[in-house]
Amino acid sequence: MKNLQSYKEKIKQFNNIKELLTIFDSFNNYAQKLENSYEQLLNRVKEIDQKMAYTNECLNKKVHELDNLTRFLNSVLGSMHSSVVAVDTEGKIVTFNNLAGKTLGVDSETVLGKDIRTVLGSIGGFVDLLLEALSKRKNVKNMERIIEIDDREIKHIESSISVLKDENGTITGAVEIFHDLSEICELKGRLNSANDLISVGTMAASIAHEIRNPLNGIEGFACLLERDLEGDSLRLVKHIIKGTKNINKIVTDLLFVARPIKLNMRRYELSKIIDKALLFAYQELGQKGSRDIQVVNDYDNCDDFVLCDPDRLQQAFLNIMLNAIQSMPRGGQIKIFTKKNNNHNIPKIQIGFVDTGNGINDSTIEKIFEPFFTTKDDGTGLGLAIVRKIIELHEGSINIVSEFKKGTEIIVNLPADQYTTLSASRETSFLNKVMA
Ligand SMILES: Nc1ncnc2c1ncn2[C@@H]1O[C@H](COP(=O)(O)OP(=O)(O)O)[C@@H](O)[C@H]1O
Numbered sequence: 001m002k003n004l005q006s007y008k009e010k011i012k013q014f015n016n017i018k019e020l021l022t023i024f025d026s027f028n029n030y031a032q033k034l035e036n037s038y039e040q041l042l043n044r045v046k047e048i049d050q051k052m053a054y055t056n057e058c059l060n061k062k063v064h065e066l067d068n069l070t071r072f073l074n075s076v077l078g079s080m081h082s083s084v085v086a087v088d089t090e091g092k093i094v095t096f097n098n099l100a101g102k103t104l105g106v107d108s109e110t111v112l113g114k115d116i117r118t119v120l121g122s123i124g125g126f127v128d129l130l131l132e133a134l135s136k137r138k139n140v141k142n143m144e145r146i147i148e149i150d151d152r153e154i155k156h157i158e159s160s161i162s163v164l165k166d167e168n169g170t171i172t173g174a175v176e177i178f179h180d181l182s183e184i185c186e187l188k189g190r191l192n193s194a195n196d197l198i199s200v201g202t203m204a205a206s207i208a209h210e211i212r213n214p215l216n217g218i219e220g221f222a223c224l225l226e227r228d229l230e231g232d233s234l235r236l237v238k239h240i241i242k243g244t245k246n247i248n249k250i251v252t253d254l255l256f257v258a259r260p261i262k263l264n265m266r267r268y269e270l271s272k273i274i275d276k277a278l279l280f281a282y283q284e285l286g287q288k289g290s291r292d293i294q295v296v297n298d299y300d301n302c303d304d305f306v307l308c309d310p311d312r313l314q315q316a317f318l319n320i321m322l323n324a325i326q327s328m329p330r331g332g333q334i335k336i337f338t339k340k341n342n343n344h345n346i347p348k349i350q351i352g353f354v355d356t357g358n359g360i361n362d363s364t365i366e367k368i369f370e371p372f373f374t375t376k377d378d379g380t381g382l383g384l385a386i387v388r389k390i391i392e393l394h395e396g397s398i399n400i401v402s403e404f405k406k407g408t409e410i411i412v413n414l415p416a417d418q419y420t421t422l423s424a425s426r427e428t429s430f431l432n433k434v435m436a
Pocket residue numbers: 319323324327355357358359360364368369373374375376378379380381382383384385408
């Protein structure tokens with residue numbers, strides 16, 4: 001009985017072991033399966049890793065391509081001969097090329113992302129057209145207009161505006177492409193006045209000789225009479241002599257405007273030229289008894305030298321000063337300043353003459369450089385024509401801002417010495433240059 005019992009016990013143990021072995025077996029199977037799955041998983045991870053590396057590489061390439069494209073686009077925008085400004089729908093600047101910065105006098109690096117009204121709002125007549133095109137969703141083609149930079153510089157520009165849309169046709173902003181036509185307009189104006197000068201020149205050359213000969217005779221005889229006469233007759237003869245001198249001056253001025261001029265170029269101190277012109281202007285002041293005119297000088301002595309014909313420049317400055325003095329019959333102030341202006345491609349020296357005289361009204365200001373235009377009873381209207389000719393021969397320019405009954409500011413811009421391209425002594429013929 002006991003044996004049977006122990007036998008049963010053994011059988012039970014044996015069954016347990018068998019069961020255990022079966023469990024081991026199935027455990028082994030699972031372990032094997034798990035190992036296989038793990039290997040598969042590893043392979044999959046490797047595969048995904050490879051795919052990821054490939055995708056990354058593609059992405060990097062794309063980013064690189066995009067970078068190159070952006071750089072290329074920026075360099076295209078930068079080297080364009082047109083100014084480009086683009087805004088998004090809210091008026092924030094998204095594109096602004098270098099030329100736009102130069103034309104409008106702002107730093108193109110700092111304006112991106114800013115509201116166009118804040119950055120360019122002070123430029124009279126500029127932002128409205130772009131914002132209106134954007135709000136009305138209307139393109140603009142080749143529109144010419146005048147803009148005013150800092151209340152001072154007037155520019156003539158031509159703009160085309162396109163409203164920008166994405167692929168779904170949704171408006172994303174607007175782009176304005178514009179050109180500065182100021183120089184072309186100025187050239188047109190100069191050509192017109194050059195035509196005037198050509199006709200004046202032809203006429204002057206033919207009559208100057210005929211006038212001068214008898215005129216010298218009249219003056220000579222009058223001087224002889226002056227010695228012999230007295231009383232009223234002497235007074236009359238003096239009038240004749242003064243009259244002949246005046247006519248002689250007009251003929252000389254006229255010939256100056258009309259004839260080719262040879263400049264005698266030298267390096268010379270600007271302040272000395274102005275001071276010499278002032279000496280002559282003081283004589284005029286003394287004669288007219290206009291002693292209530294105060295002269296204020298403000299010279300930039302660091303950049304005093306210019307390459308110029310000092311005598312001619314002195315003549316131009318004197319003409320400007322005389323006009324200023326004559327515009328202040330009840331006295332006033334004339335301020336003369338020089339300063340360097342680096343805002344241009346070629347640095348300039350500015351010479352400014354600011355008076356507190358009668359000023360010039362809007363309808364007159366366009367004509368003041370025309371030969372013979374004068375508003376004075378005893379004027380010849382040749383002073384400013386001579387000024388302009390002299391300044392242009394020096395490759396400079398002249399700007400006038402005037403307020404009627406308040407005063408006039410005349411600014412002469414000359415190329416700064418080191419950049420002046422004129423040779424030391426050069427035959428210059430304005431008329432020949434224009435007629436070529
Ligand atoms: N500083 C000034 N202030 C007011 N008017 C001026 C000034 N400069 C020039 N003008 C105007 O320009 C005109 C032409 O000047 P200009 O050619 O020198 O001839 P003129 O002095 O003989 O009249 C003047 O008659 C005057 O009306």
